[in-house]
Amino acid sequence: METLLSVIIIFGLLVFIHEWGHLYFAKRAGILCREFAIGFGPKIYAFKRNETVYTIRLLPLGGFVRMAGEDPEMIDIKPGYEIGLVFNTSGKVKQIIINNKSKHPDALVVQVEKIDLEKQLIIEAYNEDGERIQYQVDEKAELVQDEQATQIAPWNRQFGSKSVGQRALAIFAGPLMNFILAIVILTAFALFQGMPVDEARIGDVSPDSPALEAGLQKNDDVLAIDGTPLDTWESMTEVIQKHPNEEIMFEIDRNGQELAIPVTPAERPGQLGDPEGFVGIAQPTEFSLVGSVVFGFTQTYTFASMIFEVLGMIVTGDFSLDYVSGPVGIYNYTGEAAAMGIFVLMQWAAALSVNLGIINLLPLPAMDGGRLIFIGLEALRGKPIDPQKEGIIHFIGFALLMLLMIVVTWNDINNFFM
Incomplete structure (x- = not known):
């Protein structure tokens, strides 16, 4: 139970701070963030604050921030569709009812002739009298389908509308927060335990x-x-x-x-x-505020150097799966660290945070580093890569990473019973 609790706290903290980095800088850039999730799979708990739904999901294998424009919008309204419109006090459309219009008696039912929810924010439609009318859409209007509301994403709120620098910062901020977290943990360790001499x-x-x-x-x-x-x-x-x-x-x-x-x-x-x-x-240790901060930076650098040393073995051919651990191995090591006391557990958490930051910055598809590569290529070319092609590459990369995770986990299980 102690090991499980330690794993939940540590991984929850590492993933939360990583995804919070993405969320904070994306919101600063004006990007609509639809969801902030810890974990993958089915939702266990969810609540909405402002424009973002915060969720905890079943599989504790990471997390994500779903930004508008990164994926195609799920609801596509075409000419000829019959929809319901609900207006705000300014006369703009605040809700677009896709189906179950009978449950919204206050909605004006119209037949769509033209719709633009990205740039012009207009709906041209025929009303019940056959008149063609243009309606202005509020930039925070909602699409309601099966009684589930989804906020529209005008172009200026989408990820792709932002500058290269803003997008790069929103992606890089996740790993950056992991390095900062490691520095904070190690500084706190030195303040309470003493700075190693x-x-x-x-x-x-x-x-x-x-x-x-x-x-x-x-x-x-x-x-x-x-x-x-x-x-x-x-x-x-x-x-x-x-x-x-x-x-x-x-x-x-x-x-x-x-x-x-x-x-x-x-x-x-x-x-x-x-x-x-x-x-x-x-x-031996000594207590010093300035020294503790210096220790936080230098020890983070030391952890990073050790991780790069292992990664370098991939290039030299000396790499072995025994040098890496998946969820099972990390669970076991976390239990061992917890048994040694809170200060050992703090160092272990800091090392994991540095590891998470570095791994995410590797130039691999589906990783933050891979996404930064595409943003860098866009800066060099002067135009973005085809989103469909980029999406396919990220999907293949994600599938390969899941395969690697399975192999590493199987290796962990074999080592555990050897």
Whole structure:
């Protein structure tokens, strides 16, 4: 239950902040955002505020912001259709009743001759007396079909009507918010837990750890290991990681007294699957507001570098599915992080946020990066790519991503039971 709750909170936060970035900058650009969704599939909960419907959906595999103009409008009214018109106090059409007109006795029933709900915002129609009349349509008018209302999207409210810069910012804002979230989480971590200091000094010592059994204590200054002088935490951990299940000699300074203490590091899987040694000590910390903010930025950069290192393996041919995890693997790792405490879980959440931001910026169809590529090509060509062709490419890309998700998930399940 603790793992499930942690997963729901973390993934809900990561997806929410990502999609909120899209929503905020799209609205700033004047784009009509029809829906803000967390998850995919059937709706579990929904409410409408202003022009946007906010939904939580069944499958927790991401989220989306549905902007007007990105997809073809579902309701197409052609000449000859009989519709009902409801007017506002200014005499403009505020509702267009597609069917079930009998449920709207106040609606004026007309036969459409010409309709433009994008640019001119007019309806030319024949009334019951056979007269052809032009009606002005309010820019926030609604189409009502099967008693479901959908706001019209004039051209100036559609995604495609905005400048290249406005559209690019609305797309880039999602990943950007994930990087900002990571910085905020890591800054908060450093403020509450202390900012790690890159010194060869022992912070906390874990219970039942090789370090505790050997007699290492908090604030011991590590002078050398096996005769190798050390002055940074990174250089110390590198030596420890190279000697799993091998005795090494710590030369320490404890309150001015130099001691030699043998320690045998235990073994655990490293970042790339190879075994590495660990002794169960934490990095020393100090508390500083400015230092915490700097740590938030630098640690976010470190996480990003590690992710790019793995992505680079795809180019060099050293890539393996064992280096990536799908929903099952992430669920298990989140449970392990939650069991280690809130501060480990915060770091894990920050790493996932950076990962989500980078993956979304990859130049792949259906990803934010792929959409930015198309916007960039439009800027170079001076005209947009054919929307139908772009839609097909994104659809194929999405299908391939779902296939990859299935393969990675199957690999996670196999690893879980091995």
